Amino acid sequence: QKEVEQNSGPLSVPEGAIASLNCTYSDRVSQSFFWYRQYSGKSPELIMSIYSNGDKEDGRFTAQLNKASQYVSLLIRDSQPSDSATYLCAVIRTTDSWGKFQFGAGTQVVVTP
């Protein structure tokens, strides 16, 4: 069983629309969750982190966490062509040392003008 699962896409979104990305994880004791954006050939960059159940908003991005369902999502409002990238979900079982991040395979998002 994959530890972190995401739909690979591509997810095609019209410019100005909302993109909705989903991620499920298998380890119930996971505590911290992250969304990264990765442009082709580039390194991942952090968009948001979320630690508690519920919603967390940062600009056009909203992360949603449901630990009971082992599910974390990312909404991108007012999608722009520059949002076209692969979005990676990452999970960590918070230990004393923040040792191991598990990444999903990523969802490719294509925003069409």
Place this chain on the structure above:
Amino acid sequence: EPEVTQTPSHQVTQMGQEVILRCVPISNHLYFYWYRQILGQKVEFLVSFYNNEISEKSEIFDDQFSVERPDGSNFTLKIRSTKLEDSAMYFCASIGTGRETQYFGPGTRLLVL
């Protein structure tokens, strides 16, 4: 803005040769990571390093791999005897005491022939 740097950006080597990939994490960061990403695949955790010792490592990080922090700034990944399947992008990352953001370096693209 501080950044993680990696050298070289590209490396080509013959199978069986040793390679050392170098990283300079952000100066006041305490947690250091190596990841690899085979072309078209997901980001895979290799190893984390904290307080001058390995914190966690994945099953990929076998005896062919080693990490060092030889001085106060550099963080290296050594592959002793490279295999064809080691061809990938290798990312270094670091996290500070606030534990909020994991910063990735630009990566080293390794090609084993």
